[in-house]
Amino acid sequence: MSARHIVVVGASLAGSRTARALRDQGFDGRLTLVGDEPHAPYDRPPLSKQLLADAWEFDDIALPSTDDLDADLRTGVPAAALRLADRELVLADGDRVGWDGLVIATGAAARPWPATVPDGVHTLRTLDDARALRRDLTAAGARLLVVGAGFLGSEVAATAVALGVPTTLVEAEELPMARAIGAVAGDFVARLHQEAGVDLRTGTTVRSFTGADRVTGADLGDGTHVPATVVLLALGAVPHTAWLRGSGLRVDGAVVCDEYGRVLAEDGTVVPDVVAVGDVSRRPHPLADGPADGTLHLGHWSAAVEHSALAARVLLHPAGDGDLPEPPVTVPSFWSDLHGVRIRSLGLPHLADEARTVEHDLPGRRLEISYHRDGEPIGALTVDRARRLAAYRPLLVEAARRRRAAPTTVGSVPTTV
Numbered sequence: 525m526s527a528r529h530i531v532v533v534g535a536s537l538a539g540s541r542t543a544r545a546l547r548d549q550g551f552d553g554r555l556t557l558v559g560d561e562p563h564a565p566y567d568r569p570p571l572s573k574q575l576l577a578d579a580w581e582f583d584d585i586a587l588p589s590t591d592d593l594d595a596d597l598r599t600g601v602p603a604a605a606l607r608l609a610d611r612e613l614v615l616a617d618g619d620r621v622g623w624d625g626l627v628i629a630t631g632a633a634a635r636p637w638p639a640t641v642p643d644g645v646h647t648l649r650t651l652d653d654a655r656a657l658r659r660d661l662t663a664a665g666a667r668l669l670v671v672g673a674g675f676l677g678s679e680v681a682a683t684a685v686a687l688g689v690p691t692t693l694v695e696a697e698e699l700p701m702a703r704a705i706g707a708v709a710g711d712f713v714a715r716l717h718q719e720a721g722v723d724l725r726t727g728t729t730v731r732s733f734t735g736a737d738r739v740t741g742a743d744l745g746d747g748t749h750v751p752a753t754v755v756l757l758a759l760g761a762v763p764h765t766a767w768l769r770g771s772g773l774r775v776d777g778a779v780v781c782d783e784y785g786r787v788l789a790e791d792g793t794v795v796p797d798v799v800a801v802g803d804v805s806r807r808p809h810p811l812a813d814g815p816a817d818g819t820l821h822l823g824h825w826s827a828a829v830e831h832s833a834l835a836a837r838v839l840l841h842p843a844g845d846g847d848l849p850e851p852p853v854t855v856p857s858f859w860s861d862l863h864g865v866r867i868r869s870l871g872l873p874h875l876a877d878e879a880r881t882v883e884h885d886l887p888g889r890r891l892e893i894s895y896h897r898d899g900e901p902i903g904a905l906t907v908d909r910a911r912r913l914a915a916y917r918p919l920l921v922e923a924a925r926r927r928r929a930a931p932t933t934v935g936s937v938p939t940t941v
């Protein structure tokens with residue numbers, strides 16, 4: 525039996541998957557999972573969909589139990605600091621935990637409003653957030669204002685109108701999600717919202733909220749006022765890295781890793797036996813290539829899962845045992861459920877310089893777009909055309925392999941899409 529102790533910080537999707545992958549790959553040493561939430565690990569995507577709609581409860585979103593992993597699960601206690609030189613994790617309750625291998629899986633938090641807000645203004649990242657939002661949405665006379673028409677804001681607006689709640693969706697750009705998926709797909713989403721009865725206001729922003737104790741609405745930059753009893757701020761996510769301050773790790777918005785998920789020190793060298801996975805991390809991707817330190821922060825469910833298996837492999841790779849094999853080429857993927865349709869994307873549509881519309885059928889609720897950069901495939905998106913999307917995967921793997929073999933500088937360091 526191994527005498528090593530591996531500690532996983534963050535007991536959600538990426539953390540629990542990495543713990544399972546470690547056991548599946550034969551790790552028989554001590555395993556500890558540290559998580560700051562009081563709940564058993566659960567899945568987040570349903571929080572803006574089925575759980576908010578009251579169709580599902582906790583049991584439906586619980587991640588596979590970690591009971592069979594022979595791990596010490598410490599929930600309800602955040603990690604407060606990392607001492608790399610001593611190989612020690614300091615917990616908020618003062619406890620110190622020594623480690624031989626460390627997995628950083630602390631995910632992200634919802635980006636807050638930059639000033640104090642009245643009651644009734646929510647963000648959505650956790651189960652408790654979703655329950656609080658659901659309570660306000662199901663109160664008599666509820667009117668919802670969503671700030672930000674990215675995937676999360678759009679999903680919540682869609683869920684709310686389906687519940688019969690009058691909903692206004694405010695977006696600073698001219699179209700929802702246009703930076704992530706382009707103008708044609710953004711326009712398609714705008715029309716889905718409008719057909720479903722969402723009051724979509726684009727090209728404007730919320731200046732301030734009205735209401736002393738409890739929110740009554742918001743004043744917009746275009747001079748209009750939107751009445752609301754409940755507000756959701758959907759302004760993006762901020763990786764949970766505060767606990768790593770002073771640790772000596774390179775943090776650039778998210779924890780910076782190499783393509784294997786091994787974290788980098790401030791001087792750019794690989795830190796032995798420490799990996800980062802999921803939403804807290806950023807790493808290079810061959811489809812993006814770009815400058816030497818060009819890394820992607822994806823914030824996608826599938827990325828968290830893919831990172832986990834590789835992280836376990838890297839941690840269990842004997843130190844000093846030659847080079848690791850080339851990292852597998854993975855194709856980023858994302859889905860979102862809106863107004864009864866499923867949007868799926870592959871690759872990195874936000875890096876495209878050209879979008880080719882293959883099918884556009886708004887009444888039939890079907891869409892297919894292929895995205896290209898320098899004439900090479902870089903992504904694809906479909907609405908309710910899952911099988912067609914699958915056909916793009918091998919093309920994107922090939923394109924990524926070609927870029928890895930002969931990188932051409934894209935020169936962009938994108939953030940969460």
Ligand SMILES: Cc1cc2nc3c(=O)[nH]c(=O)nc-3n(C[C@H](O)[C@H](O)[C@H](O)COP(=O)(O)OP(=O)(O)OC[C@H]3O[C@@H](n4cnc5c(N)ncnc54)[C@H](O)[C@@H]3O)c2cc1C
Pocket residue numbers: 533534535536537538539558559560561567568569570571572601602603604629630631632648649650676764767801802803804823824825826828857858859860861
């Ligand atoms: C409402 C919602 C809907 C989504 N829908 C989709 C979707 O449709 N499709 C899709 O692809 N993706 C979706 N996502 C994104 C997806 O859920 C994330 O990519 C995924 O949860 C990332 O997993 P993670 O384990 O890296 O991070 P997280 O799920 O954020 O988990 C990190 C865990 O670490 C804990 N933690 C933080 N700091 C500390 C600390 N100091 N000490 C200990 N623990 C700590 C956190 O509380 C949390 O429990 C959605 C996300 C949200 C919030």
